[in-house]
Amino acid sequence: MPFVRPEILRPPSEHASYYLPLTSGCSNNSCTFCGYCFTTLGLRDLEEVKQEIDAMSLYVNHGIWVQGHPEIVYAILQDWDGRRVFLQDGDALVYPYPKLLEALQYLNKKFPDIERIASYATPQDILRRTVAELKTLKEQKLGILYMGVESGDDEVLRRVKKNASHDEMVEAGRKVKEAGILLSVTVILGLGGIKGSARHVSETARILTETDPDYAGALTLTLIPETPIYKELERGEFELITPFDSLQELKGMVEQSTFTNCFFSSMHASNYFSIRGSMPKDKDKVLKQLNAILSRKDPRLLRPEYMRGL
Ligand code: SF4
Incomplete structure (x- = not known):
């Protein structure tokens, strides 16, 4: 099934971030009070994530628009200061660890001046990772988890x-x-x-x-x-x-x-x-x-x- 880009739902402190979807929905779609309880988890193909990072880089460094990327990509980039990235969606830390690491490495390679990458995380997502794995993600500038x-x-x-x-x-x-x-x-x-x-x-x-x-x-x-x-x-x-x-x-x-x-x-x-x-x-x-x-x-x-x- 093709990946459907989620709407932007982010913490207030991420207002200046670029919103990069790795997932859609939430893996723990059971909380009785939450709008995500109607969602099912979608995982975005890593190649598609990298293509979006490439498009971001072409636009930021050369002003080039690449066909095939949604307008929202360029709407966000117009105001983006290049410092922060927020990984969508409801618990992007659920993205399979090797792919998550590769996505962050690729992002840092294309944008070496990024200061902080952020993500929502369920307690289960965090408990699934070792402290060493979290430290490795931190080295790739994952600086805050919500x-x-x-x-x-x-x-x-x-x-x-x-x-x-x-x-x-x-x-x-x-x-x-x-x-x-x-x-x-x-x-x-x-x-x-x-x-x-x-x-x-x-x-x-x-x-x-x-x-x-x-x-x-x-x-x-x-x-x-x-x-x-x-x-x-x-x-x-x-x-x-x-x-x-x-x-x-x-x-x-x-x-x-x-x-x-x-x-x-x-x-x-x-x-x-x-x-x-x-x-x-x-x-x-x-x-x-x-x-x-x-x-x-x-x-x-x-x-x-x-x-x-x-
Ligand atoms: S874990 Fe968070 S995002 Fe997921 S359903 Fe519960 S409250 Fe919503």
């Missing part, structure tokens, strides 16, 4: 079909850091519902402490129609927390977690209120902001529903 943790609570992880446990994710995070690759994780406010909220907060704070990532981002659960969790809500089997309760959860996670040096934020468009800070330095400042908004409970201080995004 891993969705979602929750530290094993009960929530089982319910949302994450297919990874608290301890496995801690182990995956440890491997990434041991390889010298930056670790960025995301957690989802509200994923425990009303009943599971307190445990979701304490266990997520615990996993944040144990993984001790370089970056941690909080998102707020946003229901996508037709996803399994959306149907659970319709059947009354799952209850959404309120916007202010999501900030209460955020406060609990900030309060109860301990970091060595982590940039913690809730700047994603799904959140009702944005905080950001370097932890532990800014912990008190962030908690003061959250206490202030929680004591006023003024809905005008929240991002309106129509402005929230995935």
